[in-house]
Amino acid sequence: MSKVIISTLYNSDVFTMACRQFDKAADAINLPEAIRDRTKYPRRTFAVALPIRRDDGSVTVFEGYRVQHNLSTGPAKGGIRFHQGVTIGEVAALSMWMSWKCSLVGLPYGGAKGGVIVNPSQLSEGELERLSRRYMQEMIPFIGPHVDVPAPDMGTNEKIMGWMMDTYSNHIGHIVPGIVTGKPLALGGSQGRREATGAGVAYLVKKYLADLKIPIEKATVAIQGFGNVGSETAAALENYGAKIIAISDHTAAFYNAKGINIQKALAYVRSQKVLHNFDGGEEITNAKLLELKCTVLVPAALERVITHENAPRLKCRILAEAANGPTTNQADKIIDTRDDIEVIPDVLCNSGGVIVSYFEWCQNLQNFYWSRDEVLQKLFVILDRAKDSVELQKRKFKFSRRLAALTLGIQRVADAKAARGLFP
Numbered sequence: 303m304s305k306v307i308i309s310t311l312y313n314s315d316v317f318t319m320a321c322r323q324f325d326k327a328a329d330a331i332n333l334p335e336a337i338r339d340r341t342k343y344p345r346r347t348f349a350v351a352l353p354i355r356r357d358d359g360s361v362t363v364f365e366g367y368r369v370q371h372n373l374s375t376g377p378a379k380g381g382i383r384f385h386q387g388v389t390i391g392e393v394a395a396l397s398m399w400m401s402w403k404c405s406l407v408g409l410p411y412g413g414a415k416g417g418v419i420v421n422p423s424q425l426s427e428g429e430l431e432r433l434s435r436r437y438m439q440e441m442i443p444f445i446g447p448h449v450d451v452p453a454p455d456m457g458t459n460e461k462i463m464g465w466m467m468d469t470y471s472n473h474i475g476h477i478v479p480g481i482v483t484g485k486p487l488a489l490g491g492s493q494g495r496r497e498a499t500g501a502g503v504a505y506l507v508k509k510y511l512a513d514l515k516i517p518i519e520k521a522t523v524a525i526q527g528f529g530n531v532g533s534e535t536a537a538a539l540e541n542y543g544a545k546i547i548a549i550s551d552h553t554a555a556f557y558n559a560k561g562i563n564i565q566k567a568l569a570y571v572r573s574q575k576v577l578h579n580f581d582g583g584e585e586i587t588n589a590k591l592l593e594l595k596c597t598v599l600v601p602a603a604l605e606r607v608i609t610h611e612n613a614p615r616l617k618c619r620i621l622a623e624a625a626n627g628p629t630t631n632q633a634d635k636i637i638d639t640r641d642d643i644e645v646i647p648d649v650l651c652n653s654g655g656v657i658v659s660y661f662e663w664c665q666n667l668q669n670f671y672w673s674r675d676e677v678l679q680k681l682f683v684i685l686d687r688a689k690d691s692v693e694l695q696k697r698k699f700k701f702s703r704r705l706a707a708l709t710l711g712i713q714r715v716a717d718a719k720a721a722r723g724l725f726p
């Protein structure tokens with residue numbers, strides 16, 4: 303008998319979406335009722351008030367969260383998002399996806415996610431530092447290198463991880479580099495971590511193109527989002543010889559049939575912060591970008607951008623989900639019926655980030671550091687293994703690729719919970 307008594311705490315479209323994905327996967331593998339709800343619902347959630355002194359002397363209170371979805375398979379792991387649209391339901395959904403992702407690729411981690419409701423571009427550097435430190439200060443009782451290990455996500459970066467590591471280390475009394483990943487190299491960050499998510503996305507795209515017998519030099523790519531993940535994916539795919547025909551961020555989208563010069567776009571964003579007024583292509587809308595005819599479409603921004611409205615109009619051969627949760631359940635159903643589109647689901651596609659975070663944490667715990675080549679080579683071995691296991695599961699049970707990836711991830715978490723038993 304399945305009985306779940308749960309509040310409306312996480313109520314949101316995105317949490318419902320993550321739950322529907324889970325239910326479908328749990329049904330597909332006949333997950334026993336006794337283990338289902340335990341595996342599905344977040345283990346614990348912290349909501350904190352973060353009062354920050356502004357540069358003008360006033361005080362603003364920001365709201366922050368950390369959702370630890372699963373701690374049964376290792377320390378919880380997942381990024382911290384700074385974005386004005388953050389909700390507790392979104393953070394909970396993202397924490398679920400971290401659990402399945404870590405489990406799918408075989409990392410000894412649970413899943414977590416953090417978030418602060420803030421537009422970081424509206425804070426000065428000093429205000430951003432005070433907010434980052436305050437968030438870490440509030441989290442100290444709940445996290446640790448063997449409890450929960452945060453990392454960057456949308457709106458956060460190496461510098462912020464450095465401040466957080468320093469705050470935690472000051473509290474403990476000595477340096478604790480393993481408390482967060484995605485740190486600057488000078489503080490025990492890993493070679494290759496900054497580009498890891500994009501490098502992983504590009505590597506998998508290259509592999510799937512090869513499976514489809516499409517030469518990468520003939521591939522055209524449209525990328526939504528030009529933050530860390532989108533821009534590193536663009537650079538890596540350009541390096542492999544693909545032509546990037548469209549890029550965008552929240553301020554503008556650009557199309558260039560001859561190919562956008564990614565180094566030029568990167569230099570532009572370094573100086574201007576956003577793509578607005580970039581002159582490397584014709585300006586289009588973000589909605590149009592998603593519907594461009596291209597070989598590879600890469601959503602690398604927010605959740606739920608591929609919907610039942612645009613799904614029938616997608617004109618890509620591969621949908622490479624660099625973002626977490628970019629495709630709604632309804633859109634997914636439509637894409638399932640389209641033999642012309644191969645989906646590389648988020649939990650596989652963007653797993654390069656957390657895989658190299660794992661390497662960073664291992665290096666921190668051992669105080670023994672690896673070269674960039676070693677990191678990337680080890681990353682590609684794990685991605686190959688994960689891809690093979692997804693393809694096997696897909697063939698064996700005639701699942702969609704998303705269902706194959708999710709069932710593998712969920713099964714491993716459920717097995718660990720069953721093996722540990724119910725305490726007390």
Ligand code: GLU
Pocket residue numbers: 379380381382451452453454455456483626652653655656657659
């Ligand atoms: N935020 C990234 C993700 O969604 C990375 C998480 C990590 O490295 O822990 O996968």
